[in-house]
Amino acid sequence: MRLPVDRGPCYHPLALSGQAGAYLALFSEIGILLLVTTLIGVAAGYWADKQLGTLPVFLVIGFFAGAGAGAVGIYRLINRFLAKFE
Amino acid sequence: MSSDRAAAAAETEESTRAPESEAAGRRRVLRNLGLLIVAVLVLDALALLLVPPFPRGGQPGDECTFPVCFINGTLEFPPPHVVVDLDPSHPMPEGAAVITFHPSITSTIVTMWLIMAILIVVAFLATRVMRLVPRSLQNVLEFAYESLENFGVGLGGDAARPYIPLFAAFFILILFCNWSGLIPPIGKLDELRAPTSDLNITIGLALVSFTFFEFQGFRRHGIGGYLGKFFPVYEFRNGIGAGAIAMFVGLIELMLEFVKPVTLSMRLFGNIYGGEVALAAVTALFLAILPVAMYGLEVILNFVQALIFSVLTLIFTLLAIESHEHEEDEAGTEGATAMRAATAGQTPSPAH
Numbered sequence: 225m226r227l228p229v230d231r232g233p234c235y236h237p238l239a240l241s242g243q244a245g246a247y248l249a250l251f252s253e254i255g256i257l258l259l260v261t262t263l264i265g266v267a268a269g270y271w272a273d274k275q276l277g278t279l280p281v282f283l284v285i286g287f288f289a290g291a292g293a294g295a296v297g298i299y300r301l302i303n304r305f306l307a308k309f310e
Numbered sequence: 311m312s313s314d315r316a317a318a319a320a321e322t323e324e325s326t327r328a329p330e331s332e333a334a335g336r337r338r339v340l341r342n343l344g345l346l347i348v349a350v351l352v353l354d355a356l357a358l359l360l361v362p363p364f365p366r367g368g369q370p371g372d373e374c375t376f377p378v379c380f381i382n383g384t385l386e387f388p389p390p391h392v393v394v395d396l397d398p399s400h401p402m403p404e405g406a407a408v409i410t411f412h413p414s415i416t417s418t419i420v421t422m423w424l425i426m427a428i429l430i431v432v433a434f435l436a437t438r439v440m441r442l443v444p445r446s447l448q449n450v451l452e453f454a455y456e457s458l459e460n461f462g463v464g465l466g467g468d469a470a471r472p473y474i475p476l477f478a479a480f481f482i483l484i485l486f487c488n489w490s491g492l493i494p495p496i497g498k499l500d501e502l503r504a505p506t507s508d509l510n511i512t513i514g515l516a517l518v519s520f521t522f523f524e525f526q527g528f529r530r531h532g533i534g535g536y537l538g539k540f541f542p543v544y545e546f547r548n549g550i551g552a553g554a555i556a557m558f559v560g561l562i563e564l565m566l567e568f569v570k571p572v573t574l575s576m577r578l579f580g581n582i583y584g585g586e587v588a589l590a591a592v593t594a595l596f597l598a599i600l601p602v603a604m605y606g607l608e609v610i611l612n613f614v615q616a617l618i619f620s621v622l623t624l625i626f627t628l629l630a631i632e633s634h635e636h637e638e639d640e641a642g643t644e645g646a647t648a649m650r651a652a653t654a655g656q657t658p659s660p661a662h
Contacts, residue, residue: 242464248614249621256573297566304629309465
């Protein structure tokens with residue numbers, strides 16, 4: 225009986241699944257990163273407004289700052305991910 | 311001659327009989343499946359009549375209106391049940407928030423210890439007598455580990471190889487923690503509950519992952535080198551404006567670094583707890599068929615969530631150990647190449 229030739233991990237079917245798994249994780253992270261950063265920004269803004277009695281000034285600022293930070297984070301994550309895993 | 315004819319007739323008869331017996335076998339399987347479905351439905355209906363649902367905290371036989379009371383009776387609330395209170399002088403308030411700061415051993419911790427004990431015993435039994443040509447349990451474990459190794463190396467190349475043990479350990483532990491919630495007594499008894507359906511546990515797991523990948527980053531680049539990623543003071547050599555922008559981006563990067571454990575824990579908790587709530591609601595509202603389909607879906611989703619957590623731990627570790635300056639050098643070289651090509655009126659050729 226001929227044994228299958230080991231061509232290293234790159235030829236293994238699971239190696240291809242590894243890349244698919246990485247993309248799955250990336251897409252999942254993209255979604256939740258924007259949500260979490262926006263929520264953190266809103267929570268911080270709300271807390272600041274409560275302390276200063278300026279509702280909703282810092283809440284709006286926190287919302288945009290959180291969403292902006294999330295967008296920058298997603299951009300950098302995708303860039304680094306593609307540079308590393310493509 | 312006559313014997314030939316008889317043989318040919320027998321062959322023809324056999325060939326016509328084969329599809330008939332195949333069809334009969336298929337019919338038998340379908341009939342058995344149908345009978346099984348009817349039996350499950352009858353059992354479910356009998357259970358509903360003989361042991362009807364009762365309100366949460368009430369007694370069997372108390373009136374229970376459909377559907378609110380039915381759903382409430384099967385729902386689990388985010389805070390886990392306290393099994394051993396380590397600070398009885400300050401009892402945990404009822405209906406506490408999702409995250410609780412109260413020293414206690416909860417149902418999720420007990421279940422996690424049980425799962426850990428089972429995994430450790432199985433791993434010990436499988437590797438007690440190691441054989442070159444593996445048999446039974448050793449074979450199963452080697453297959454699982456090699457599959458995960460191939461998966462991880464396929465994802466991150468040889469750089470990922472040293473971190474495969476942690477990747478595999480996270481995956482196997484979280485997978486069984488997720489799946490444990492689908493075994494009926496777990497989640498129904500006060501002392502047992504799926505560990506990953508509790509935010510306190512997923513935060514713990516995420517903090518282990520966070521500590522690991524930050525430690526690997528510091529170990530690879532040193533304290534100054536790794537912190538240089540978040541505080542790039544060397545950029546001030548290119549001017550105050552460039553330095554200020556780099557510091558701003560570095561601060562955002564630092565903030566996003568601390569968001570990583572939050573996203574890891576929230577995702578795992580949200581998916582597993584959400585799945586359990588959906589399963590409980592569907593079980594309360596429908597007879598057996600739809601909950602069974604939902605169970606199948608949950609088995610797959612729980613597997614995917616364990617995979618996502620462990621893959622992200624591996625990816626974050628690989629991103630933490632990659633050289634930041636090298637990355638910038640590469641970007642600089644590519645930029646310079648593009649500039650040279652633009653001045654020469656050519657399109658730059660791709661590096662790879």
